[in-house]
Amino acid sequence: MSRVLILNPADDIAVALDDIGAGETPEGLAVAATADIAQGHKIARHAVAEGGLVRRYGQVIGRASAPIAAGDHVHVHNLMMDDGPREAEVGVDAKPVATLDGATFNGIVRADGRVGTRNYIGVLTSVNCSATVARRIADAFPDSSLPQGVDGVVAFTHQGGCGGSSLSSDVTLLQRTLAGYARHPNFHSILIVGLGCEANQIPAWLANEGLEAGPNLRALTIQEAGGTARAIEAGVEIVRELVSEAATVKRQPVSASHLTVGLQCGGSDGWSGVTANPALGAAVDLLVAHGGSAMLSETPEIWGAEHLLLRRAADQGVADRLNARLDWWREYADRHQMELNNNPSPGNLKGGLTTILEKSLGAVAKSGSTPLNDVIGYAEPLTTHGLSFMDSPGYDPCSATGQIASGANLIVFTTGRGSVFGAKPAPTIKVASNAKLASWMDEDMDVDASPVLTGTPMAEVGREIFERMLAVASGEKSKSEALGIGDNEFVPWAVGAYL
Template sequence: MTRALTLNPADDVAIVLETLEPGAVVESLGLRAVEAIPTGHKIARHAIAAGSVVRKYGQVIGEAVNDIAAGAHVHTHNLAMSAARAGASIGVDIQAPKTLSGATFQGYVRADGSVGTRNYIGVLTSVNCSATVARRIADAFPDASLPDGVDGVVAFTHQGGCGGSSLSVDTAVLQRTMAGYARHPNFAAVLVVGLGCEANQIPDWLAKGGLQPDADLRTLTIQEAGGTSRAIEAGIAVVREMIADAAASRRQTVSAGHLTVGLQCGGSDGWSGVTANPALGAAVDLLVAHGGKAMLSETPEIWGAEHLLLRRATSPQVADRLLARLDWWRAYADRHGMELNNNPSPGNLAGGLTTILEKSLGAVAKSGATPLNDVIGYAQPVTAPGLSFMDSPGYDPCSATGQIASGANLLAFTTGRGSVFGAKPAPSIKLASNARVASWMDEDIDIDASPVLDGVSLTAMGEIIFARMLAVASGEQSKSEALGIGDNEFVPWQVGGYL
């Protein structure tokens, strides 16, 4: 006897909790498996005729491409994308979030009133030409040499900044991203390094971002410094001063309302939408109830589930902005000869996800049940309370970079296949959807959400996740931080580059 989980009475499929051999009895469904079915994959609860829509979560995840027998494996060989789309009535599912108080963390209160969860020195680059100089400056200060309270000196390099129009979309996105990092509260201070002749002139993008140099935001150009070695020497001197000032910073008790959490998922599997994602959603509801902010992103990965967000949109204007971004992505995919349904990766497919519809329905669960208050562009500052949606590709490092630029001072990242992602300066908490990954990759996983399958409620798991958010925000290292991950994950969006 083995078990299978039916998520909604209207579902045509269930998820098997253990790998099935042909003929294995699935007691909860009252049928036998007609073929081998891997754990986390779908089994047909009844016969499904070719051309029929197939439901999971009570929602359409695809269309049967041939007749499917009861007890059969339902996956890429017999399930394809469906043109059927759910309608959405704007705002009909809005639930006013509870108002809670008392949750606090120990954060760094900056001069402008923003609050950081970490105390880094950042070395930003305006152009790829200054990447080596920035790296050499940061490398002069290994973590072991830093005083207590200073988390690190990190260089953020990229491939852009010149060789294109200063008015191009890519340049505008890069400038917005750099400005977001320059003002980020997880930095005690920032040094910006440029070459001097690039299209992405430092004074221009600082001004566009409402920034100007001061004691905590310094600039340096290699040409004015007299070349590579002199620029490195000058940069080291500046950062040394910044470290001395940063070491004097002290954590203070602040409310959880000062947390802004970026929601990410990567290496998803068939359990992600059942355990880790909805459990994170429960934690988001707690965060918002305490006055905090959360950002859902990865626009191609809400494709087919956007109606769930539209039903929680707080105004027609918010709904229109979300629909406009989806229209842009549809046109983008058509223009480049791609399909939005090509998004599920080989790992997603191996883990039991079949179509983008199925993946998106699980991904949206990360946002909980809180109202959708705003839709913003990539790396634009998040200003609305509660939940916002930030437009981004479905590529995790690129999406997380945008969320940090928008103001996320903490990331929560769910995974079913295993992820080793980290993103300085924002700590990343990793949540596993299944016990195998949580155990096998225990050095990378912060929380195992699989007890949901054994009866632990999503509410209880959400409380565990929220408590870990507060602990990590207060200085407890996440697993990726303990491994030193996060120096190379800065990936500003090149608009023609990713889907």
């Protein structure tokens, strides 16, 4: 049985399927290892001269920073970033999707026709100054006290809402994010809590975002309520009424076309791009074929693989919008004296990933193979079915917050090192890239994608993920929900300065 994996005949490296000792010639490779190679790390198939390109997945993942001999460990000591041009024929891979029907889940149909996967009451904050009051209100309703059918009362607090111009980009971005949560179908109703004197005035941002206060969208300010204790008391009374109303909601069968899934990966390793991410991509293809929607995000983590998305762009306008976001990130990194290649984290490096190019090629695999139909800004409402891209940082909680604000009613999160991420109000399904992780952190992992390495077809694991999506969307708890995770993962993107 081969001890290395060669993903593409054009690859300059192979990936170690288990730990390989120096001097061993692993089955599947014609050369001996010149150093110890850890599982998931790269071993050179042949010599590469200093400055030569190195390929994985048949794509460039970097340039040799020193001469690489056959059998060498290929990693940070001899592989560096290559920022050369990556030409793409726009739309050449945008093929029509063969439609499927029949897949359903038990969803929550709101009065306006939107469909949720959960039934929460949200307590939003306009400013950090109202965070404690919002949390005290939510804390008055522990899950064990709620009637059947109500998933929880959750406070969403943040660090913004004041300290800058009322017209600054951060305030408008925060308003858009809050509005996305306020109209999200996974909420039965919303209470907004403010201080009263903040830059992010509640009436103003509601008007800016086309929202109106009403029976299911309430608001109060601490100053108008008469202080902290009175505001908490008033908020508890409002939420008590909303909980009673939310308890009357019932689930009903709906088409899988009502699912909008945010695609995330974090704590990636050398197997993420081989097992979990492409398996999620296979599930996304099934979802899109059934009329559903998926959002890829984390713009710095498609760097080096953007040409693969451009080849799937539905039209030139989609390609132009994606390129515009990449240009913005290049300028943003330069302005802050950062390099986009500093993205691979210590955990990524330990797991076998070396450059952002390599990481991005694996990350893009989450999106499957269907056309890229739209590119939207952070937390902008998603209006297009199929696959879309939402601009965001590569920081998972921040990116997922934007996806939820854009309309994701479910998150699927792949991991190789072991992320423990969860989110409310959109339940999170976590997919492990390797068997060790799936076993060691079994209380956190919903799906094990590692059978791909032992012969299980990718399509079969993709089908398992898709069926898990439908089950969780129908009300089954994901592992992160069973652990009660998701109250502290609301992280709106803050771009500007505080004054």
